[in-house]
Amino acid sequence: MTATLMDTEALQIDRAELVRAAQNGDRDAFGRLFEQFQRAVHAIALRRLGNDAEAQEVCQEVFIQAMRKIDQLRDPRCFAGWIRSMASRMSLNRAVRGGPRMPVLSDSFEVAEPDQQTPLGNVLQEESRVQVHRGLDRLSSLDRATLVAFYFDGRSLIEMSNQFRTPVGTIKRRLHVARKRLARELEPAMA
Secondary structure, three states: OOHHHHHHHHHHHHHHHHHHHHOOOOOOHHHHHHHHHHHHHHHHHHHHHHHHHHHHHHHHHHHHHHHHHHHHHHHHHHHHHHHHHHHHHHHHHHHHHHOOOOOOOOOOOOOOOOOOOOHHHHHHHHHHHOOOOOOOOOOOOHHHHHHHHHHOOOOOOHHHHHHHOHHHHHHHHHHHHHHHOOOOOHHHOOO
16 A cells, blocks of 8 residues: 555544544534635635635635534545535525625725625626526426525535435536536526
8 A cells, every 4th residue: 555545544534533523512623624624615615706705705604504514424534525515505606696795995984884785786686696597497307406405405415315315426416417507508698
């Protein structure tokens, strides 16, 4: 066995022990998991959103959600994929829903209200939402149900596996295929 393979296995065992400890309420263990995955989660969010401030917010939301739901992770060795999947899903949700607006400084250096939007921004956000829903309506019922469960209902892959009585690997494939089909449906609207 090569040294690299042994190092990888040791890292997985150590990570699995951290996950088990975090599942038992050990905040220090969760903090170590945060340190290990914070950069990867931020990178996923930044790639999806293209905005560092938004990516940082999503990163925080991902770890808050992970801390709340870590006891639902059945196999501690799957933490890396689980947290990355959560980061991808939450980033896409933020992109689709428009996410909270960042406060902007005016000429008088007063901070604007975060929920204050321009009429044009409201129209564009609503138009995007309508286009996504129209695209979803044009998909097959299975593709639509898969995307809605994951992105709108916030179900984990494991929850979806139970809901659809399908292996997790099949759920991942369905999500991948359904996302591509939705993107094809949205292409004419974005042109």
